[in-house]
Amino acid sequence: MQRRFLLWACFGVSALLTLVMTWTAARAQGASTPPAPQPPEAFAYAAPALIKELDSKYPFPPPAPPSPPRRGGVLHVPTGVLRSFDPTVGYSTELSLVWDTLLEWESTWYFPEAHTKPMIRKSLAESWHMVDPSTWVFQLRQGVKFHNLPPVHGREMTADDVRYSYELLKNKPGYSNRTAAIQEVQVLDPYTVRFHLAIPDPNFPLNHVNSFSPVIVPKEAVEAEGGLGKYPIGTGAFLLKEFATGEGALLVKNPHYFMRDKDGQSLPYVDAIRLFFTRDAATEAALFRSRRVDMMRPPTLDMLNELLKTVPDAWLYRIPSLGWTNYGLWLPFGKPPYNDVRVRQAISMALNRDIIAETINRGDASLYGPFPWVQAGYMQRDDYSYANLGPNYTYNPKRAKELLAEAGHPNGLEMTIEWGEFRGAAWSDFVVSAARFLEDIGIRVKLKQVDTSTWWAMRSGAQPFNDVLASFTPPGSGPSFMDWVYLPHHSSSPPTVNIPHIADAKLDALLDAWRAATGERQLAIQKQVWDYLREQVYRVTTIVPPHYRLTQAYLHAGGVPYCWFIGFCSYEGKSAWLTDKVPNRKFDKFAQ
Amino acid sequence: MWTYMLRRTLQGMLVLLLVSLVIFALVRSLPGDAILLQLDQAAALSKADLELARQELGIDRPFWQQYKTWMTGVLHGDLGKSLTSRKPVSQELGKRVALTFHLALMALLVALLIAIPIGIASAVWQDTVTDYIGRMFAILGLSFPDFWMATVAITFMAIWWHWMPPMGFEPVWIEPLKCVEQLCIPAVIIGARLSAVLMRMTRSALLEVLREDYIRTARAKGLRERAIIIKHGLKNACIPVVTLIGQQFSVLLGGAVIVEVIFLLPGVGSLTLDAVMLRDYTVVQGAVMFFATVMVGMNLLVDVSYAWFDPRIRYR
Numbered sequence: 001m002q003r004r005f006l007l008w009a010c011f012g013v014s015a016l017l018t019l020v021m022t023w024t025a026a027r028a029q030g031a032s033t034p035p036a037p038q039p040p041e042a043f044a045y046a047a048p049a050l051i052k053e054l055d056s057k058y059p060f061p062p063p064a065p066p067s068p069p070r071r072g073g074v075l076h077v078p079t080g081v082l083r084s085f086d087p088t089v090g091y092s093t094e095l096s097l098v099w100d101t102l103l104e105w106e107s108t109w110y111f112p113e114a115h116t117k118p119m120i121r122k123s124l125a126e127s128w129h130m131v132d133p134s135t136w137v138f139q140l141r142q143g144v145k146f147h148n149l150p151p152v153h154g155r156e157m158t159a160d161d162v163r164y165s166y167e168l169l170k171n172k173p174g175y176s177n178r179t180a181a182i183q184e185v186q187v188l189d190p191y192t193v194r195f196h197l198a199i200p201d202p203n204f205p206l207n208h209v210n211s212f213s214p215v216i217v218p219k220e221a222v223e224a225e226g227g228l229g230k231y232p233i234g235t236g237a238f239l240l241k242e243f244a245t246g247e248g249a250l251l252v253k254n255p256h257y258f259m260r261d262k263d264g265q266s267l268p269y270v271d272a273i274r275l276f277f278t279r280d281a282a283t284e285a286a287l288f289r290s291r292r293v294d295m296m297r298p299p300t301l302d303m304l305n306e307l308l309k310t311v312p313d314a315w316l317y318r319i320p321s322l323g324w325t326n327y328g329l330w331l332p333f334g335k336p337p338y339n340d341v342r343v344r345q346a347i348s349m350a351l352n353r354d355i356i357a358e359t360i361n362r363g364d365a366s367l368y369g370p371f372p373w374v375q376a377g378y379m380q381r382d383d384y385s386y387a388n389l390g391p392n393y394t395y396n397p398k399r400a401k402e403l404l405a406e407a408g409h410p411n412g413l414e415m416t417i418e419w420g421e422f423r424g425a426a427w428s429d430f431v432v433s434a435a436r437f438l439e440d441i442g443i444r445v446k447l448k449q450v451d452t453s454t455w456w457a458m459r460s461g462a463q464p465f466n467d468v469l470a471s472f473t474p475p476g477s478g479p480s481f482m483d484w485v486y487l488p489h490h491s492s493s494p495p496t497v498n499i500p501h502i503a504d505a506k507l508d509a510l511l512d513a514w515r516a517a518t519g520e521r522q523l524a525i526q527k528q529v530w531d532y533l534r535e536q537v538y539r540v541t542t543i544v545p546p547h548y549r550l551t552q553a554y555l556h557a558g559g560v561p562y563c564w565f566i567g568f569c570s571y572e573g574k575s576a577w578l579t580d581k582v583p584n585r586k587f588d589k590f591a592q
Numbered sequence: 593m594w595t596y597m598l599r600r601t602l603q604g605m606l607v608l609l610l611v612s613l614v615i616f617a618l619v620r621s622l623p624g625d626a627i628l629l630q631l632d633q634a635a636a637l638s639k640a641d642l643e644l645a646r647q648e649l650g651i652d653r654p655f656w657q658q659y660k661t662w663m664t665g666v667l668h669g670d671l672g673k674s675l676t677s678r679k680p681v682s683q684e685l686g687k688r689v690a691l692t693f694h695l696a697l698m699a700l701l702v703a704l705l706i707a708i709p710i711g712i713a714s715a716v717w718q719d720t721v722t723d724y725i726g727r728m729f730a731i732l733g734l735s736f737p738d739f740w741m742a743t744v745a746i747t748f749m750a751i752w753w754h755w756m757p758p759m760g761f762e763p764v765w766i767e768p769l770k771c772v773e774q775l776c777i778p779a780v781i782i783g784a785r786l787s788a789v790l791m792r793m794t795r796s797a798l799l800e801v802l803r804e805d806y807i808r809t810a811r812a813k814g815l816r817e818r819a820i821i822i823k824h825g826l827k828n829a830c831i832p833v834v835t836l837i838g839q840q841f842s843v844l845l846g847g848a849v850i851v852e853v854i855f856l857l858p859g860v861g862s863l864t865l866d867a868v869m870l871r872d873y874t875v876v877q878g879a880v881m882f883f884a885t886v887m888v889g890m891n892l893l894v895d896v897s898y899a900w901f902d903p904r905i906r907y908r
Contacts, residue, residue: 081866090676211886229678245677245684246866247858248761275760279853279862282743287856289750292759310751454867 021493023427036042046360050305058316065556068263072577074272074585075555076293078284080423081277085243086229087215088168088222091175094275097251097573098217099234100124101164102138102208120209124157124216124235124378132201135514138162140191144258147233151220154256159187159237163373167353168222169214178213180487180497183457202518205394206480216583238269249275259574269577288314295551299424300364304548318546323473323484326544327430329417330459333538334501337413343536344394346403350441351434352395357543359401359433360426365543369393371484371535377537390534400441412442419447419470420455430542461499463536481526486511489538502538554581598719600895611884612666612877616659619873621758656763662877672874674867681878686864689882691761692859695782695852696844698775700837703790704782710787711794716821718799726791733788739850741781747853749777777854782848793836796889797829805829831898838894842887
């Protein structure tokens with residue numbers, strides 16, 4: 001009896017569903033043929049309004065916070081997973097909270113000009129001068145002491161430590177790009193070192209400006225059993241108190257830190273920094289909403305919008321990117337058809353960068369050329385336009401088709417784009433958009449997703465890519481023209497630096513001329529290189545979204561284009577401060 | 593009984609040996625290696641430097657030599673050193689095992705608390721509203737993936753109450769309340785899904801048992817219904833349920849990876865995930881061997897427990 005009832009019930013529900021669906025379909029069909037033509041609805045795209053609102057509500061550069069800063073408190077920061085906290089094992093940005101470099105970028109809130117132009121802060125080095133472009137002398141700050149812990153016991157840092165550290169880290173992963181040009185480090189006296197370079201470099205000091213360059217480590221700690229992993233001793237603003245693999249790290253203030261703020265007060269202001277290793281953007285957002293962390297970097301405008309709705313008193317630092325995390329295609333220039341400039345130009349012209357910006361980040365992105373605008377002499381935000389990029393970077397599918405035909409590909413060609421997921425980047429959106437535009441000019445694209453590790457190895461030049469690779473900034477891209485342009489484009493650079501194997505005699509000559517020039521002449525050559533690269537399209541670049549940093553209302557921690565990541569140059573950790581509205585936090589220990 | 597256990601242990605060891613070979617080969621077949629993946633954003637190492645770095649880690653040697661060295665170490669209780677953190681693998685695993693066991697046990701407890709009563713109710717009141725609701729719950733539980741439930745839970749808790757479980761982990765024997773606070777939400781999410789599977793199994797097993805002759809005899813003898821269901825029915829219906837629990841517990845240990853990642857729990861799952869991403873061969877091998885050992889051990893335990901549930905079962 002019951003089974004029969006069930007059968008009838010099922011039949012009844014199915015019949016009802018069918019009726020509802022038929023009725024809905026009929027209505028939809030009726031609606032699609034209205035009796036009279038209606039005016040089209042306005043394109044309801046919210047992002048431009050939001051971007052405008054962000055521009056006015058969170059101006060760049062941001063206003064300076066009140067003074068004097070409050071001392072104390074524990075700063076909670078989410079960061080990616082670190083497998084070790086040891087500079088000899090590998091580079092990571094957070095290491096510079098414990099270990100200092102010779103120089104660093106200025107980013108403290110009390111120097112607002114640091115937001116618009118790069119300012120070098122003298123860290124372990126007090127002064128430097130060029131003997132000739134291949135020889136540089138650095139004078140070290142006196143009285144800088146290592147952390148007062150065994151086996152170093154707070155001894156003074158000297159020129160011997162600088163030589164030891166450079167020799168130790170020179171060939172280690174993460175540091176090698178900055179040290180590639182160094183042939184020898186000589187100790188002249190306890191506070192003076194001389195660098196002999198294999199390649200003349202008039203901008204050599206820029207290679208010491210952040211933690212991509214070797215940090216200074218004490219020999220005793222490196223050579224003790226367990227090394228720096230067991231004895232994380234440096235000269236930095238913080239001491240590593242606890243490191244729990246996969247969980248986080250606790251760094252406490254170094255009471256004897258040598259650096260002072262503009263009023264001569266000691267740094268850092270906070271008592272401690274607690275790093276939380278996170279792997280997921282949703283988790284980070286939840287941590288921020290529940291005030292478990294004090295800052296975060298929303299990867300997209302959408303997420304930023306959602307966060308601002310739920311944490312309305314948060315402060316946003318919306319910082320134009322110099323070029324980090326730009327979206328582009330890397331082509332193997334040595335191989336046909338990409339060795340033909342017309343094919344490269346066609347590929348670049350096929351891409352509608354406005355649509356790509358909208359697809360990836362709702363239009364909140366700047367156009368990006370062969371290298372950072374600022375290095376070609378464009379300083380204003382208005383400069384970031386098609387006018388300065390030229391026809392090869394302007395959407396023109398008709399001309400692109402013609403170019404392909406002229407290059408001998410009237411029926412198009414086959415292309416495989418390899419790409420990988422990367423936290424905070426929208427590579428899938430980018431490659432799908434790019435493929436769609438390339439199809440329009442007859443390039444039949446096959447998308448091949450590789451795992452993140454493989455993609456990373458490909459973009460590092462450690463593993464070859466098969467056809468075309470979707471990737472951002474070439475590895476080793478630091479703040480200088482040397483790093484951004486010279487090394488990645490010069491034919492003499494190793495394949496792990498000049499990854500697409502660019503070998504262009506004219507470009508080499510221009511770069512060599514730049515290397516030997518100084519002052520205005522050098523800037524003029526930089527512009528010539530810019531123009532040449534725009535013409536040759538050695539890198540098919542598209543757009544670069546800005547960096548977003550959200551901080552809780554009770555935190556003052558500025559970010560500038562030159563030093564954006566926490567710990568990237570160790571700056572913000574030193575000068576961040578918390579108001580008295582910070583939640584009362586217990587000093588919870590880590591699980592391990 | 594002892595002969596049976598010895599035989600099963602030897603079989604288990606053979607399985608572990610095969611697992612060790614397979615995982616050793618598999619992780620090395622992945623593209624890239626630990627050195628390449630440490631290059632990060634500033635790579636200018638020459639081929640010679642790369643080779644030197646590989647030599648330091650011993651990953652430049654032939655496959656069989658590497659396997660022999662590793663197996664010799666394993667047999668002496670040494671799982672080797674992590675290629676990325678340079679710490680002993682046993683130390684890295686040891687730190688995480690406690691949390692993973694806590695989470696798996698709590699999730700299992702949650703699952704049993706939900707599944708057994710609903711399963712019994714569904715079977716006893718078969719084809720009634722109670723049964724339909726129970727079955728609907730099971731289908732819902734199976735339909736929602738862990739990672740989705742975890743993301744939704746963590747997002748809405750943060751939006752509505754500005755709260756999320758405290759990060760980190762305190763073992764239950766040190767701070768029981770904090771341990772529950774830290775693990776209750778992830779355990780409920782993992783447990784809810786498992787409970788759906790267990791509930792279905794409990795229901796079907798109990799339905800089968802309740803139609804057996806000895807149940808009819810018990811009813812004919814005038815036993816109370818509760819005694820019939822609990823003492824005679826449920827105990828006998830437990831055999832497939834226990835088998836499933838045994839299998840699922842091992843799955844729980846390794847399957848909580850995503851939930852561990854979302855709730856920032858430093859367990860074996862998240863360690864394994866990081867190790868795979870960084871091609872940290874020794875950690876992956878150690879973690880997989882850990883899971884395989886638990887799986888083999890649990891299966892043996894489940895088989896032995898059958899005799900308690902059903903005295904007719906004899907081991908030969």
